[in-house]
Structures are given as C-alpha cells and as structure tokens.
Amino acid sequence: MEKPVILAVDDEPSVLAAVVRDLRRRYGGEYRVMRAASGAEALEALRELRLRNEVVALLVVDQRMPGMTGVALLAEALDVFPDARRVLLTAYADTDAAIKAINEVKLHHYLMKPWHPPEEQLYPVLDDLLDDWRANFQPVFEGVRVIGHRWSADGHRIRDFLARNLIAYQWLDIETDAEATELREIAGAAQQPLPLVVLADGTTLSQPSVATLAERLGLHTQAQWETYDLIIVGAGPAGLAAAVYGASEGLRTLLIEREAPGGQAGTSSSIENYLGFPAGLSGSDLARRAVAQARRFGTEILAPMEATGFSSSNGYHLIHLSNGSTVATQALLIATGVQYRLLDVAGAERLAGAGLFYGAAITEALNVKGQDVFIVGGGNSAGQAALYLSHYASSVTLLVRGAGLADTMSQYLIARIEEAESIHLRPHVSVAEVHGEESLEAISLRDARTGELERVPARALFVFIGAAPRTGWLNGAVQADEQGFILSGLDIERDGGKRSRGWTVPRDPFWLETSIPGVFVAGDLRHRSTKRIASAVGEGAMAVQFVHQHLRAPMHASPPEPASGAQAKQPAEAHP
Structure with missing residues (x-):
C-alpha cells in the first residue's frame, strides 16, 4: 500500500512551500506530503486519490483562499475522506470562523499563522492528530x-x-x-x-x-517486581491520573486493571464536557491518551489482571492477583470504581451478552444497524449511548422510571436528545421481564402509574441503571458506608474519640486516606465523591501528593516475604 497522504493547501506560494517543508521534515518518512494551491485543485487531487484507493490521513488547509475558503473545502473533503484529520490555518481575525467550523466540518484543530518554532507550535498538535488517525484507521486489515x-x-x-x-x-x-x-x-x-x-x-x-x-496477544500480565512504591488497583480516570503523576515523580508504580484501561468512562461513546476538548472525545480516546502518558513515564500496567485479595503486614500492603502471584507496596491507591447494576428480572441472566448489554454501546453499535433498540436509565451514560446508537439504529427508546431526565442527566445531553428525531423517551416505565431463547426477542414493560404490562419486540437492550462499588476483593478490610463506598479522611468513623484499631500511626488520615494508613481511595468508589471524570482525575493526581507524605514518614518495617507460589520475579538490581 502507498504511504498515507498529508495534503497541504494554501494559495500563497511562499507560505505553501514553508508548510510543505515543515511537514516533510517531520513526516516524510511515514507519509506522502502533497500540495495544492487552491480549493479546486485540492478537491481534484482528493477525488483522484479516492479513485486510486489511496488514503488521506491529514488535511492542512488555509482559510483565506480566493474562490473557496478553507472551511468550504473541508466541508467538501468530508464527503470524500471522512476519516482524515482536518486542520485549518487561520489569522487572528479568522478565529470565529475556526470555532464555527468545529461544528460545521467537524474540525479537529485550528492553527494560527505563522508558527515558530514548529517543534513547539506545529508538530505536537499534528503528532496527536496523526496518532488519533492511526488508532482508528486500518487500510489493510492484518490483525x-x-x-x-x-x-x-x-x-x-x-x-x-x-x-x-x-x-x-x-x-x-x-x-x-x-x-x-x-x-x-x-x-x-x-x-x-x-x-x-x-x-x-x-x-x-x-x-x-x-x-x-x-x-x-502479548498483553502484560506478569509483574516485573515484587515490591513497588505505589500500586494502583483500577485503571479508570482516577487510577490513570495517579499513575501519570506517581511515575512522573519518581515512584516505582504498578497499575492493575481487571478489564481494560479507561474503566467505565472508557466505554463512553462521547465525552463533551471534559475541559480542553471543545469538540469532545470518546472514552477510548481518553483512555488511550492516558495510557500512553503513564507508560511514557515508566508506569508498569498489568491488564487484564484482577486483584482478588488484600492484606497488610508490617507497614506493607499485599495485593493478591488472579494469576496466583502477590505484589507488595507501602502505598496503595484503590480506584476500582463502580460497575453497572444488573437488571434483576426474569431472563436477564440468560440473555446477558445476547441482546442484553450492560454498557457496551460502542461495541455493539454496528450490530444494531436498522434495529429498534431500548436503553434503560436516565443518567449521562444512558444519554451518551442513546445519541451514539441513534447514528446506527432505526430508533432508540429511553426507558426511565421517573417523569423525565431533568433530575439525572446534564442539560446539554437533554437538549441534544430532544433534537434527535430517532430518540424517544418513555417515562414512568421499567423493564419487568426479557424474553428470548438464544437471543433477546422482546421485553415486557411495566407502567409505574397503572401497573399494566406491555410486551414489545426488542433485539437489543442496553442497561445503565446505577452503579455498585467494586470492593469485594478488599474483604471488608477498610471502612465503607452502607452502600459499600469507601470512607476516607474525616469521614472515617472513630471509636470512643479514637481511631479504629487498624489505624497505627500518630496522625489523622489524609483527605483521601482510608482507615488503613498508606491505603488511599480516589474516584467514584470514594464515599461522597463527585461522579465526574474531571473530579476523578483530580483525586487521582491529589492522592499522589498524600502518597509522598506517607512515604516520607519514618518506617520501621521491612517488605513481607513473598506468598507461597508467587509468580512475580525480582530483578537482580535493587530499586534506588
């Protein structure tokens, strides 16, 4: 296959030459850099490339061109190469047009001219966009x-x-x-x-x-060391943020994830209210970026790998893993988050994964093309799934127990759902039963006001009905509230004015510290946490500062002996 194409478009010869020079210097080894001096010339080149079955990875287009503006060109190019990343070159006066283009032509970025040096002003932006393109495009499938x-x-x-x-x-x-x-x-x-x-x-x-x-597939499932400065269990936004900050600040950091990086947020089809991303991004994109950052700073990631048990000994915390090994640390961050609650109706257990899905809107979107699908739940996750699935399904019906969405969903999602013709809301209903032998065929809905049952055909049902904390592997070792969310800081219960027996150091717990010294919690799993991605990221980063303070305290302990049958290996060189 030919190299993917980067096309630069500008009507000023000197500017176009400079753009092409900078592009070839950085990307000439992996991409074919082409040029066009007008919108019409660019469109002709794009159509020829499409006829030859070549691919375009990136369009770098000037806004002010006679005959056809950059935004107009990108609108035409969207039909020819919809997956190409689109960058608009602007002057200061064109900022409003560039912002408007984010929605009109799904613009990925706009750059002010001139840029100098390109190593700071141009390449980091284009590197990120090309990474995104490569992550989502497979011209010749070999996987x-x-x-x-x-x-x-x-x-x-x-x-x-x-x-x-x-x-x-x-x-x-x-x-x-x-x-x-x-x-x-x-x-x-x-x-x-x-x-x-x-x-x-x-x-x-x-x-x-x-x-x-x-x-x-060669995924990393064996720990390199037996002992770490910081172990993080759970690779959602909180865990990934802690991994980035912990490893970047010199801590030997291990991140353990039972399913996949990103956690529940990683299943989101679109995150539109996360700071710094005006055009939004998917949960998988956020997870990919965070994993790349964490690994860049030296975080070791075990995934998929499940923490199955926990114990503390002599100031160290031991995490027992599903492969039979045990790892130890002086500082542990619990960031296992929450999981969607299961639908407790007849037939649900039998049909899970066979038409009844918990989350998984992105995975199953293509399979519901042309179908009428249902979503249970009224939170943001349900709203994002409804909008995403509406691009594939004939219709999407939101089933909610209450009178509407105002109390449970962000207003920006409600507004978009109301504008979507293929999305319908059915309030005051719940799922009473799901039907089907080998796959989902129908669901029975109960009207909360009358109690009447209605059976409707359904090939796909997506469930987003609240979340339960993932704490089973802790075996009750840390204090939690009645719902199982972990207490920390001042929320930890006292016994007669004193800390519980598990508290063994002469200080009060840090804000994100649990009832066991050196064990911290961040994200949705924490008692009274704000269930937002930005909050989870902030808590994960903040927890690392408390970890440093804990590690600086005098320690009169030595690492515990490895558990019998432990599979983790100890490298010859000791960690400094």
Missing part, C-alpha cells in the same frame, strides 16, 4: 479476526475485551459473511465451537477465555 454468531454472549465478551483494550479486530458473522465460513474452513476449524479467534500469525483459538486471549 485479529473473530468469527461467531451475531447474538452470541461469548462473541460479545471477546469483542468487548478487544475493543476496550484498543486492539483492532474484524468481526465476521458466520450467518451473513461468506468470508467467515471460508476462513473457518481454511483454518481447519470447521468443527470447532464458535466464537473462533484467528490471530495475526494464522493460529486459531476456539472459545478462548479473556486470560488466554490476552496472553496470546
């Missing part, structure tokens, strides 16, 4: 292929795992894709149970577990 039945729960489990871990894959429906049957036969797996995973090297896995698939 993982998954063959299975459309409504298979096992197939959904594997697709969701791959998608949330940002592993490119191709889904082939055995019932509708001729390639699926052919590939299955070529692989000699015609009689093997589905789903069948075909790896890039041609080997196959029949109904693999997530752990087996992760190992075969």
Whole structure:
C-alpha cells in the first residue's frame, strides 16, 4: 500500500512551500506530503486519490483562499475522506470562523499563522492528530479476526475485551459473511465451537477465555517486581491520573486493571464536557491518551489482571492477583470504581451478552444497524449511548422510571436528545421481564402509574441503571458506608474519640486516606465523591501528593516475604 497522504493547501506560494517543508521534515518518512494551491485543485487531487484507493490521513488547509475558503473545502473533503484529520490555518481575525467550523466540518484543530518554532507550535498538535488517525484507521486489515454468531454472549465478551483494550479486530458473522465460513474452513476449524479467534500469525483459538486471549496477544500480565512504591488497583480516570503523576515523580508504580484501561468512562461513546476538548472525545480516546502518558513515564500496567485479595503486614500492603502471584507496596491507591447494576428480572441472566448489554454501546453499535433498540436509565451514560446508537439504529427508546431526565442527566445531553428525531423517551416505565431463547426477542414493560404490562419486540437492550462499588476483593478490610463506598479522611468513623484499631500511626488520615494508613481511595468508589471524570482525575493526581507524605514518614518495617507460589520475579538490581 502507498504511504498515507498529508495534503497541504494554501494559495500563497511562499507560505505553501514553508508548510510543505515543515511537514516533510517531520513526516516524510511515514507519509506522502502533497500540495495544492487552491480549493479546486485540492478537491481534484482528493477525488483522484479516492479513485486510486489511496488514503488521506491529514488535511492542512488555509482559510483565506480566493474562490473557496478553507472551511468550504473541508466541508467538501468530508464527503470524500471522512476519516482524515482536518486542520485549518487561520489569522487572528479568522478565529470565529475556526470555532464555527468545529461544528460545521467537524474540525479537529485550528492553527494560527505563522508558527515558530514548529517543534513547539506545529508538530505536537499534528503528532496527536496523526496518532488519533492511526488508532482508528486500518487500510489493510492484518490483525485479529473473530468469527461467531451475531447474538452470541461469548462473541460479545471477546469483542468487548478487544475493543476496550484498543486492539483492532474484524468481526465476521458466520450467518451473513461468506468470508467467515471460508476462513473457518481454511483454518481447519470447521468443527470447532464458535466464537473462533484467528490471530495475526494464522493460529486459531476456539472459545478462548479473556486470560488466554490476552496472553496470546502479548498483553502484560506478569509483574516485573515484587515490591513497588505505589500500586494502583483500577485503571479508570482516577487510577490513570495517579499513575501519570506517581511515575512522573519518581515512584516505582504498578497499575492493575481487571478489564481494560479507561474503566467505565472508557466505554463512553462521547465525552463533551471534559475541559480542553471543545469538540469532545470518546472514552477510548481518553483512555488511550492516558495510557500512553503513564507508560511514557515508566508506569508498569498489568491488564487484564484482577486483584482478588488484600492484606497488610508490617507497614506493607499485599495485593493478591488472579494469576496466583502477590505484589507488595507501602502505598496503595484503590480506584476500582463502580460497575453497572444488573437488571434483576426474569431472563436477564440468560440473555446477558445476547441482546442484553450492560454498557457496551460502542461495541455493539454496528450490530444494531436498522434495529429498534431500548436503553434503560436516565443518567449521562444512558444519554451518551442513546445519541451514539441513534447514528446506527432505526430508533432508540429511553426507558426511565421517573417523569423525565431533568433530575439525572446534564442539560446539554437533554437538549441534544430532544433534537434527535430517532430518540424517544418513555417515562414512568421499567423493564419487568426479557424474553428470548438464544437471543433477546422482546421485553415486557411495566407502567409505574397503572401497573399494566406491555410486551414489545426488542433485539437489543442496553442497561445503565446505577452503579455498585467494586470492593469485594478488599474483604471488608477498610471502612465503607452502607452502600459499600469507601470512607476516607474525616469521614472515617472513630471509636470512643479514637481511631479504629487498624489505624497505627500518630496522625489523622489524609483527605483521601482510608482507615488503613498508606491505603488511599480516589474516584467514584470514594464515599461522597463527585461522579465526574474531571473530579476523578483530580483525586487521582491529589492522592499522589498524600502518597509522598506517607512515604516520607519514618518506617520501621521491612517488605513481607513473598506468598507461597508467587509468580512475580525480582530483578537482580535493587530499586534506588
């Protein structure tokens, strides 16, 4: 395949030459940098590239051009190469046009001319945009292929795992894709149970577990050390922020995630109210950026890997992992967040993953194309899912117990839902039962005012009905409220004016510290936390400052002996 194209467009020859020079100096090794001196010339070039089945990664277009403005050109280019990243070159007076273009042509960025030096003003922006483009574009597919039945729960489990871990894959429906049957036969797996995973090297896995698939894909599932300065359990926004700040400030940091980086936020199809992203971004984009930052500073990430137990000994905290190993730390941050509550109605357990989904709107969007789908819940996650699915489904119906959305959803989402013709709201209803043998076929709705039941056809039901804290692995070791959210700081209960027996240091707990010294909590799991991504990120960053204060305190302890059968290896060199 030819190199992806970067197209620069400007009607001033000297400016165009300078832009092309800067682009080729940085990106000439991986991309073919082309130029055009007008909007018409650029459109002609784009159409020729499309006919030759070449791809365009980036458009860098001047706004002030005779005959066709930059915004007008980008509007035309959107139809030809919708996945290309779009950058508008502007003068100071063009700022309003650039901001307007964010909505009109889905502009990714605008740059003021001139820029100097490009290493500070140009390349960081374009590097980020090209990283985004590469993360979402697969011109020639050479990755993982998954063959299975459309409504298979096992197939959904594997697709969701791959998608949330940002592993490119191709889904082939055995019932509708001729390639699926052919590939299955070529692989000699015609009689093997589905789903069948075909790896890039041609080997196959029949109904693999997530752990087996992760190992075969080369994901990091063995800790490098036995002891760390900081261990973070949970790679949602809070955990990822703590990993970035902890590792960047010199702490040997281990991040443990049971499913995929990003946590519940990572499943969001669109985050539009996060500071610094006026055009919004998806949860997977946010997770990818944060993981790249954390790794850049030296964070070690184990995923997928589940913390299954916890204990403290002599000032150290031990985390027992699902692979049988144990790791230890003087400072632990609990950031395991929350999980969607399960739908407690007849048929729900049987049909989970087979038409009934908890979250997973991004994973299943293509499978509901042309279908009428239902969403249970009235929070922001439900609203974001409704807007995303409305681009694929024939109709989306929001089912809420209350009278409306005003008390549970952000106003900007409500406004967009009201504008969407394919999204409908049904208040005062709840799901009473789900029906279907091998996949979801219908749901029964109960009217809260009359008690009447109504059965309606349904092929997909997405559930967002509140969240329960993930604390089972702690075995009650830290204090929590009645709902299971972890207490910290001044919220920790006292016994007769004194701290509980687990509190062994002569100071009060820090604000994000739990009832055990050196064990901290951040994010949605914390008692009375603000359930917003920005708040979780702030708490994760703040927790690292308390970790430093804890580690600076005198310690009269030595690391515990590794648990019997521990698989983590100890490198020869000691950590300074």
